[in-house]
Each structure stands twice: as structure tokens, then as C-alpha cells.
Amino acid sequence: MSGTFLGMPALPAYGHGNLNATEPFPKAAHRELGNAQLRANLGHATHTIRDKRLKVVAELPDWEDMRDSGSAIKNATMAQLPALLEQFEANFTARGGTIHWARDAQEANEIVTSLVRATGETEVVKVKSMATQEIGLNEYLEDQGIAAFETDLAELIVQLDHDKPSHILVPAIHKNRSQIREIFLREMEDVDPALTDEPARLAEAARRHLRKKFLTAKVAVSGANFGLADTGTLTVVESEGNGRMCLTLPDTLITVMGIEKLLPSWSDLEVFMQLLPRSSTGERMNPYTSLWTGVTPGDGPQNVHLVLLDNGRTAALADEMGRTALNCIRCSACMNVCPVYERTGGHAYGSTYPGPIGAILSPLMTGIKSEKNNSLPYASSLCGACFDACPVKINIPEILVHLRGEDVDSRRATIKVPTQMDLMMKGAEWAFSDGAHLGLLEKGLPLGRLAAGRDKVIKKLPGLAGKWTRSRDLPAPPGQSFRQWWARDHKAPDGVVPGTGTTNGTGTGSPTESEGGQA
Amino acid sequence: MSAREDILNRIGAALRDAPAVPDIPRNYRRVSAMTAEQRLEQLVDRLVDYKASVFVVPAAEAAGKLAELLAGTASVVVPHGLPQEWLSALPPAGTDDAGSPAVAVDSPQRRLTVAELDAVDAVVTAAAVAVSETGTIMLDGSPSQGRRIISLVPDRHVCVLRAADIVEVLPEAVARLEATAPQTWISGPSATSDIELERVEGVHGPRTLDVLILQ
Ligand code: SF4
Numbered sequence: 001m002s003g004t005f006l007g008m009p010a011l012p013a014y015g016h017g018n019l020n021a022t023e024p025f026p027k028a029a030h031r032e033l034g035n036a037q038l039r040a041n042l043g044h045a046t047h048t049i050r051d052k053r054l055k056v057v058a059e060l061p062d063w064e065d066m067r068d069s070g071s072a073i074k075n076a077t078m079a080q081l082p083a084l085l086e087q088f089e090a091n092f093t094a095r096g097g098t099i100h101w102a103r104d105a106q107e108a109n110e111i112v113t114s115l116v117r118a119t120g121e122t123e124v125v126k127v128k129s130m131a132t133q134e135i136g137l138n139e140y141l142e143d144q145g146i147a148a149f150e151t152d153l154a155e156l157i158v159q160l161d162h163d164k165p166s167h168i169l170v171p172a173i174h175k176n177r178s179q180i181r182e183i184f185l186r187e188m189e190d191v192d193p194a195l196t197d198e199p200a201r202l203a204e205a206a207r208r209h210l211r212k213k214f215l216t217a218k219v220a221v222s223g224a225n226f227g228l229a230d231t232g233t234l235t236v237v238e239s240e241g242n243g244r245m246c247l248t249l250p251d252t253l254i255t256v257m258g259i260e261k262l263l264p265s266w267s268d269l270e271v272f273m274q275l276l277p278r279s280s281t282g283e284r285m286n287p288y289t290s291l292w293t294g295v296t297p298g299d300g301p302q303n304v305h306l307v308l309l310d311n312g313r314t315a316a317l318a319d320e321m322g323r324t325a326l327n328c329i330r331c332s333a334c335m336n337v338c339p340v341y342e343r344t345g346g347h348a349y350g351s352t353y354p355g356p357i358g359a360i361l362s363p364l365m366t367g368i369k370s371e372k373n374n375s376l377p378y379a380s381s382l383c384g385a386c387f388d389a390c391p392v393k394i395n396i397p398e399i400l401v402h403l404r405g406e407d408v409d410s411r412r413a414t415i416k417v418p419t420q421m422d423l424m425m426k427g428a429e430w431a432f433s434d435g436a437h438l439g440l441l442e443k444g445l446p447l448g449r450l451a452a453g454r455d456k457v458i459k460k461l462p463g464l465a466g467k468w469t470r471s472r473d474l475p476a477p478p479g480q481s482f483r484q485w486w487a488r489d490h491k492a493p494d495g496v497v498p499g500t501g502t503t504n505g506t507g508t509g510s511p512t513e514s515e516g517g518q519a
Numbered sequence: 520m521s522a523r524e525d526i527l528n529r530i531g532a533a534l535r536d537a538p539a540v541p542d543i544p545r546n547y548r549r550v551s552a553m554t555a556e557q558r559l560e561q562l563v564d565r566l567v568d569y570k571a572s573v574f575v576v577p578a579a580e581a582a583g584k585l586a587e588l589l590a591g592t593a594s595v596v597v598p599h600g601l602p603q604e605w606l607s608a609l610p611p612a613g614t615d616d617a618g619s620p621a622v623a624v625d626s627p628q629r630r631l632t633v634a635e636l637d638a639v640d641a642v643v644t645a646a647a648v649a650v651s652e653t654g655t656i657m658l659d660g661s662p663s664q665g666r667r668i669i670s671l672v673p674d675r676h677v678c679v680l681r682a683a684d685i686v687e688v689l690p691e692a693v694a695r696l697e698a699t700a701p702q703t704w705i706s707g708p709s710a711t712s713d714i715e716l717e718r719v720e721g722v723h724g725p726r727t728l729d730v731l732i733l734q
Contacts, residue, residue: 154713231698241709241724285653318533
């Protein structure tokens with residue numbers, strides 16, 4: 001993310017809004033892990049969706065071919081982004097739509113507000129959209145005296161409870177049915193007091209609550225899953241029909257879409273509408289998909305707007321190692337397979353974008369130094385499950401490692417005195433630079449066993465290394481090193497093992513054979 | 520500088536390394552390997568899985584089957600381009616005998632209001648194409664399918680599909696559809712899994728989906 005360009009903006013334009021972790025991930029995760037209900041709900045949700053996904057993916061003989069196509073189409077999109085945006089704009093505009101460009105969250109919020117004001121309305125209905133969550137649109141509109149009603153069931157639950165979504169696909173996964181019933185009874189004016197906590201009854205309560213809103217709404221705000229450059233078509237993928245309501249009934253439709261959501265051509269949709277539903281909800285196809293191109297006379301909204309949002313996307317694009325994070329189609333498959341996310345939940349990541357993709361996308365969009373986002377690239381065990389699950393093959397682990405490097409570099413630039421880590425690394429440099437040095441150190445192994453005591457477990461290391469033992473025990477070091485064992489067991493022809501400086505002894509067995517087990 | 524110029528400049532700067540535009544492999548299936556019967560069977564299987572009701576009849580019996588499906592329904596709306604013969608077994612509107620429905624026609628000359636549509640019990644439309652592998656029916660707003668609103672507000676959608684319009688894989692359907700037409704792709708009745716991941720059919724869209732396939 002370094003580098004200056006001549007005659008061009010000297011610094012990446014970072015994004016703002018709900019993209020930041022406000023406390024370090026380890027701290028937030030520690031708190032969230034204490035929430036047993038959340039952990040149980042999340043474990044159930046991630047495993048259920050994961051299993052469904054595997055089943056429907058296994059059905060297709062050409063799944064990997066589709067992933068290859070999807071990945072290539074997205075890379076091609078990013079490589080030609082300016083031309084595709086202009087092509088999309090020309091097509092959408094030719095059919096009566098209006099395009100607005102927003103550099104950041106503030107500008108996008110202002111544009112949407114002025115478009116709503118121009119209609120004279122003070123209420124809007126909303127379809128679930130991550131882009132509008134990212135820019136904090138609902139809060140902004142509220143400050144401006146405009147009420148925004150979320151219409152997706154989960155978003156409605158979260159909004160009524162004045163809470164934040166915890167999963168991008170099932171935002172209210174942290175609440176169970178009885179909690180949802182309580183929220184409805186407390187917050188819905190015209191609710192039946194005899195409401196039970198049966199999901200079907202709760203869904204019906206939501207239908208009744210929103211129906212009048214839909215039928216009288218004049219303005220809707222949506223996001224978009226895909227924008228097709230060669231036709232100027234927009235797409236919204238959903239399940240409940242609230243999207244269709246918002247996209248069809250009001251006079252005015254305002255869509256907010258990140259600039260990276262384009263696909264070059266209409267026929268590319270045939271790839272992505274196979275990849276997305278199967279990766280996301282584990283369905284062969286989602287119940288409803290709506291497509292519109294500007295204005296259709298006599299059918300649907302006649303006043304149609306699209307806000308194209310940057311808000312840090314160009315900063316992510318400028319990072320050659322990290323730019324593929326923009327290929328994300330927000331399916332949430334990476335979250336559902338992530339061992340870290342499964343335990344901490346979405347709230348621990350702070351940003352609108354949680355899980356493995358959030359851990360790279362958020363710092364790429366805000367810059368690694370923004371608030372506590374530098375802790376996010378460490379919220380991973382680098383197990384690689386996210387990469388395997390990703391329908392567009394984003395190599396998330398590789399980008400995580402790259403961003404960790406960025407973080408270390410950015411900190412090194414501000415710290416002059418050598419840190420403990422620097423000293424340890426210097427020590428390691430010395431130890432590994434010469435076999436004799438290492439041999440000398442290995443003689444200290446029995447000391448470590450002494451420190452571990454009878455239970456062969458080290459519970460507390462000093463200094464910086466203490467961070468490791470704060471949440472883990474360390475098994476006692478082995479009585480001999482691999483090199484010592486090798487030297488004993490594999491006699492070199494001349495009886496001397498290079499590097500150790502010792503003659504071969506009569507060792508038996510492997511070095512681990514007699515060691516204490518893992519705590 | 521306008522926001523537009525600014526953003527396009529930022530992108531230009533971000534792509535200073537001029538990344539290559541990769542060739543796009545398209546080795547996935549783009550045409551059906553199934554017979555018409557297999558496609559029909561697969562589509563029925565998928566739709567039933569989505570909790571839709573499916574009826575397969577010879578084309579000549581379309582009107583009779585529709586009259587049967589709509590018996591006991593007080594009112595239906597149809598788009599002006601729905602084939603006339605499909606409704607020929609219904610007694611003319613207003614006669615109101617044997618529980619046959621009042622039929623309202625939505626046309627460019629006479630567009631039903633939201634309130635009128637909300638008072639109607641069912642809608643009957645045709646379909647543009649259907650994908651058997653995913654159980655998806657596509658509406659494209661042509662005269663036999665009507666405006667998007669008429670297949671959305673009534674609580675029951677009866678969709679009539681010609682068996683010849685069933686393809687197997689999505690790419691075949693995408694090739695048939697006009698991109699710029701206002702489209703709705705429907706895979707079962709509306710549903711939610713937002714409460715403890717328990718699937719509930721029927722939220723805001725039509726809670727009942729009946730599919731009548733004509734052979
Ligand atoms: S990174 Fe890949 S797996 Fe994760 S949400 Fe995005 S597209 Fe889905």
C-alpha cells in the first residue's frame with residue numbers, strides 16, 4: 001500500500017464508516033467467547049449451513065470449473081474497472097436511470113438524503129444491504145429526520161432490538177426464538193399479545209407488521225449483488241420477497257453499490273448465480289432474484305438511482321497483493337468454515353465485514369493503521385479452510401500474512417528502541433546462523449524440562465512469550481533435540497555429524513518417544 | 520474535480536501496475552445433456568422440494584385444470600397477454616356461479632392499483648423459461664406474464680409453464696432471456712430461515728406457489 005504516483009493522488013483514499021474494529025480483536029473475542037448462548041447458536045448455524053453447502057456443491061460435476069471461471073471473471077473485472085464502470089453508466093443511464101458517484105461514506109449518505117428529500121418523503125423501506133450498513137446510512141438518515149425501515153426479517157429483529165448484525169447472511173443468529181418473541185412484543189406496536197415463539201408465527205407477525213409499510217412506501221433503498229456492465233442491469237438476490245416488494249412497489253428506488261460489484265457481461269451472471277446461492281445458503285437457488293435495468297415504463301419504480309461507492313475500495317485495489325479481496329461476492333462461506341469465527345461470532349470483528357474476508361477487507365479499505373484494524377489480520381489460524389470454500393478462490397490466508405507484514409512494518413517505522421521481539425529475532429538469527437551455535441543452545445533443553453516440573457507442562461513464560469502461555473500451556477521441551485537424536489541414530493561414515501561437533505552416540509528411538517504428552 | 524473523475528482517477532492510480540486481463544475459462548456445462556422427460560422430472564422434483572404444488576397435464580387440458588385449481592377462489596388477476604384459451608373453462612366474470620372467481624385483467628390501459636391487487640386472492644401468469652437443475656422459473660415481464668407487481672402482491676401465484684420451455688442448466692436460460700427486461704427468478708414460494716435457521720415458507724411474497732406444466 002506504499003508508493004507514490006506522479007500526477008495522481010499521492011495517498012490511497014481510505015474508507016470510513018462502520019469499517020473499524022473499535023477494540024483489539026483479542027479483547028473483543030475474549031468478551032464474546034464468554035457468551036455461551038452466542039457460541040451455541042453460532043456453532044449450530046455455521047455447521048448447518050456448512051453441511052448444506054457441501055451437499056449442494058457436491059451435486060455439480062463442474063463446481064471447480066465454475067470457481068475457475070468466477071475467479072477469472074472477477075480478476076478481469078478489476079483489471080478493466082474504469083472502462084466497465086463507464087460502460088455500465090452509459091447503459092443504465094440510456095434506460096432512464098441516474099448514476100451518482102460517492103468518494104466515501106459521508107458523500108454517499110448525503111446523496112441518498114438529498115434524493116429522499118427531493119421526493120418530500122420522510123420514510124424509506126430498505127432491503128438488506130451491506131454497503132448501506134458499511135456507510136451507516138440508517139443512522140445518518142435518522143439524524144436527518146428520515147426513518148429507514150429494515151424489511152429483511154433478521155435485519156428487522158436486529159433493528160427493533162437496537163442491536164448490530166452478527167453474521168452477514170443470518171444477521172440475527174445470535175438471538176433465539178424466545179428472545180425474538182420478546183423483542184416483537186416489546187417493539188411492534190400492533191402485535192398480537194398472544195404471539196408464540198414458533199418461527200412460523202414470528203414470521204407471520206413480521207409479515208403483518210411490514211405489509212402496510214410496503215403497500216404505501218414511496219421510496220426504497222437497496223444494495224445490489226451484481227451490476228452487469230454490457231447491459232446496465234442490476235441484481236438483488238433474496239429469499240423472503242421483501243426485496244421484490246421494495247424493488248417493485250415504490251415510485252423511487254435508490255440503490256447503493258460498491259464499484260467492485262460489476263461483472264463485464266450479462267452472460268457472466270450464469271456463473272455467479274450458480275456460485276452464490278450454493279455457497280451462501282446452501283440452496284440450489286435462492287427463492288427470489290430480481291433484475292432491473294434503469295426504468296421500465298409502467299412497471300416498477302419510475303425514479304431510479306444508483307450510487308456508486310468507493311469508500312476505500314480504490315485503496316484496496318491499489319494493494320497488488322490484497323486486491324483480490326475485492327472479488328468477494330459476500331456469500332459468507334468463509335465465515336461458516338472458519339474455526340475462529342465459529343467461536344467468536346461477527347461482533348468481535350467490529351467492522352460490517354466479519355470473518356476471514358472481513359479480516360482482510362476491513363484493513364485494506366481503511367488502511368492497516370486505522371483504529372484497531374491492525375489486530376484483524378491476526379484473527380486467524382491460517383488453516384486455509386476459507387480459501388477452499390471461497391467460490392471466487394480468494395487466497396485469504398496469503399493476504400492475511402501479507403497484511404501482518406504491513407502491520408509489523410508500520411509499527412517498526414514508529415518504534416526506535418529495539419523491542420523484545422527484535423531482540424528475540426536477533427537471538428534466533430545468531431542461533432540459526434551456525435550449527436555450533438544451535439548445538440550449544442540445545443544443551444539447554446534439559447533445563448526446560450526442569451522448569452516444566454513433574455507435570456511436564458510450562459504454564460507461564462516470561463516477557464513477550466508470556467502472551468502465548470496466557471491462553472495455552474506449553475508442553476515441556478524434549479530431553480534431546482532432533483539433531484542430537486539424528487546424530488546418535490545415523491552414524492556418519494567418519495563418525496562425526498556435521499554441525500553438532502559431537503561424535504555419534506548410541507541413541508535409541510525417536511526424540512519424542514519418551515516425552516510427556518500435550519497438556 | 521467531480522466525484523466521478525476523482526474515483527476514476529483513483530482507480531487508474533490503483534491499477535498503475537497494469538494487471539493483465541486474464542482469459543476466462545468456460546469449462547462448465549452450458550447445454551443440457553438430458554432428455555425432455557428427464558428435465559421435466561427433475562423440475563418437478565425440485566419444485567416439490569421447495570414446497571410448491573406441481574401439476575403436469577397435456578396442453579389441451581390446460582383450461583380444465585386451471586378451472587379446477589381456481590374453484591373456490593373469489594378473485595384472480597391475470598395479465599392482458601395471458602392466452603385466452605387457458606381461461607376458457609372459467610365462466611365469464613360476474614356470473615358468479617359454482618364459486619368461480621371474478622377475473623380482473625391488468626393491462627397498460629387499465630392498471631390495477633396496489634389496493635386492488637391486495638384484495639385479490641390469486642394471480643395466474645405464464646413463464647418465460649424454467650431451469651430444471653435449480654427449480655427456477657423465470658418471468659420477464661412480457662404480456663403473458665405482466666408487470667412485476669401482479670405476481671407479487673396476491674398471496675397465491677399460479678404459474679403456467681410450457682414443457683418446451685424447460686431447460687436443464689442456468690446458462691441455457693440466461694441465453695434465452697433479454698437482459699434488460701424486468702425479471703423475477705422464482706425458486707419456490709418465499710421463505711426465511713432467519714429464526715434459528717428453521718425454514719418457514721411464506722413471508723412477504725406469495726405464500727402459495729402452484730405450477731401447472733403443459734405437455
Ligand atoms: S471471501 Fe469468498 S467465501 Fe468469503 S464471503 Fe467473500 S466470496 Fe464468500
